[in-house]
């Protein structure tokens with residue numbers, strides 16, 4: 030099976046696929062956490078892998094940055110490779126006072142300044158929400174293990190460098206935890222394909238205190254988030 034952006038056998042992916050933005054984070058996750066790993070696609074260096082975690086098949090593939098790229102790869106994975114559970118494992122900029130660098134967030138919903146979802150929703154505002162089942166699975170695991178994970182709404186923006194101070198203030202007033210660039214599109218694409226999606230994030234930047242992780246930490250860090258996500262999914 031070949032799609033414009035993924036070249037792999039039609040059964041190359043597991044039904045559950047982790048989706049980091051960074052393809053090198055996908056490689057790190059595959060090599061660090063999965064067993065029996067095969068690299069199944071590398072078109073444009075957007076690396077995808079399939080292996081096993083605690084005996085269960087799991088794939089991991091980069092999506093690139095922003096909603097157009099993430100929705101493109103997610104759509105091909107759902108339509109042509111049988112992926113049914115899509116779990117974004119990304120980085121984000123925290124805007125909530127309670128959050129510190131490296132904290133883990135689960136996004137139950139995602140607002141956006143993008144027009145992508147409106148274009149597919151007859152000009153109306155779609156309510157982008159996580160799969161209740163996946164969210165429940167993750168929260169059950171987190172509660173059982175008493176892990177400090179924040180649950181709330183995030184903001185998926187088209188502009189990494191475009192956040193005006195007044196926009197951040199508006200987001201804070203609505204209780205948004207953090208800013209990232211994909212979840213609103215991913216949640217809507219999954220709904221359209223009757224698939225399940227969830228986003229788990231690690232705080233890489235604090236937009237209030239102007240602190241941030243290094244590029245190396247963004248590529249190869251985030252082990253806490255990955256372990257929580259994998260253990261929740263196979264539990």
Ligand SMILES: O=P(O)(O)O[C@H]1O[C@H](CO)[C@@H](O)[C@H]1O
Nearest residue numbers: 049050051094119120209210
């Ligand atoms: O670390 P990833 O998963 O790429 O996620 C965040 O990082 C990128 C911006 O640096 C955007 O894709 C944003 O959503």
Ligand SMILES: O=c1cc[nH]c(=O)[nH]1
Nearest residue numbers: 120121122209210234
């Ligand atoms: O989209 C993102 C991702 C990480 N940090 C940010 O500030 N924004």
